[in-house]
Amino acid sequence: MEERTVKSKLIHxxxxxxxxxxxxxxxxxxxxxREIVEHPGAVAAxxxxxxxKVILVRQFRKPVEEVIYEIPAxxxxxxxxxxxxxxxxxxxxxxxxxxxxxxxxxxxxSPGFSAEIIHIFLATDLDKREQxxxxxEFLEPVTLEFEEALRMIEDGRIKDSKTIIxxxxxxxxxxx
Amino acid sequence: MEERTVKSKLIHxxxxxxxxxxxxxxxxxxxxxREIVEHPGAVAAxxxxxxxKVILVRQFRKPVEEVIYEIPAxxxxxxxxxxxxxxxxxxxxxxxxxxxxxxxxxxxxSPGFSAEIIHIFLATDLDKREQxxxxxEFLEPVTLEFEEALRMIEDGRIKDSKTIIxxxxxxxxxxx
Numbered sequence: 001m002e003e004r005t006v007k008s009k010l011i012h013x014x015x016x017x018x019x020x021x022x023x024x025x026x027x028x029x030x031x032x033x034r035e036i037v038e039h040p041g042a043v044a045a046x047x048x049x050x051x052x053k054v055i056l057v058r059q060f061r062k063p064v065e066e067v068i069y070e071i072p073a074x075x076x077x078x079x080x081x082x083x084x085x086x087x088x089x090x091x092x093x094x095x096x097x098x099x100x101x102x103x104x105x106x107x108x109x110s111p112g113f114s115a116e117i118i119h120i121f122l123a124t125d126l127d128k129r130e131q132x133x134x135x136x137e138f139l140e141p142v143t144l145e146f147e148e149a150l151r152m153i154e155d156g157r158i159k160d161s162k163t164i165i166x167x168x169x170x171x172x173x174x175x176x
Numbered sequence: 177m178e179e180r181t182v183k184s185k186l187i188h189x190x191x192x193x194x195x196x197x198x199x200x201x202x203x204x205x206x207x208x209x210r211e212i213v214e215h216p217g218a219v220a221a222x223x224x225x226x227x228x229k230v231i232l233v234r235q236f237r238k239p240v241e242e243v244i245y246e247i248p249a250x251x252x253x254x255x256x257x258x259x260x261x262x263x264x265x266x267x268x269x270x271x272x273x274x275x276x277x278x279x280x281x282x283x284x285x286s287p288g289f290s291a292e293i294i295h296i297f298l299a300t301d302l303d304k305r306e307q308x309x310x311x312x313e314f315l316e317p318v319t320l321e322f323e324e325a326l327r328m329i330e331d332g333r334i335k336d337s338k339t340i341i342x343x344x345x346x347x348x349x350x351x352x
Contacts, residue, residue, distance in 0.1 A: 109285035
């Protein structure tokens, strides 16, 4: 089933993503083009407080022109360790230090055109610190009952893949 | 929190995606750039047989250079009805006609840089037809016990967002 690359053309090297177009040989010997977004990968975590509440962040996302709910997350720097990155993002975005980060899984949000991989953690044993957003970063933490967050998936108020996957896996862990 | 667009530059108009770079005004009045992948959206469905088995497809995905497991899915044509598109894709990819398509949810795989939205269905009351792949499409249907598919999420063999979300939601429906 593999597709061998015979030509690769860089279209755009940007701040957060790179677009290239590959020419490939299909299993039947024919040629086809593949548009591919390169991405450094990302981390995300479900921050679960001792009282069972979960902390999400509200953030405007230009591609969808909407303020949406997400779990705290961040883009990896090249070669950065996912756990270190996640610890930093939790402090920056919601002002908590996680003493425990349990890896839930790694997944491809959109493998048809994007190489992005997202590593999801469950963050517990949270110690309150100060939120310290990067300059030009605008987001608002929201603390919710876990059951309410699950209802928000059902009724469509939560639409982000990492948030849906992180919350559903956390529910499965606690119920089984 | 909104970001107002002051300039938009088309970088690439491709077969399956378009890349543009927007210049925006942040809530603090400063300017920033946003790299945005435009995408027509997609549909996906969890095909559940009467014996409780589920049908996945194995497919090579160039961006991640891997043969991965996915639920049947397809890209929407402009203005196409998601249900019609899903019915067609189920016949093409796995050779089944679904008499029942229940909408599970719509989600954003990667709203930080991509406008793509994926609509997920549960497909039941399946009638066997002939698989009729489009030319130059290479994928292999695999029928699995539902519990085995869930284990494949846990142990990392299933990594695709629509597949993880579709299977976990289907599990939730059947368990309560």
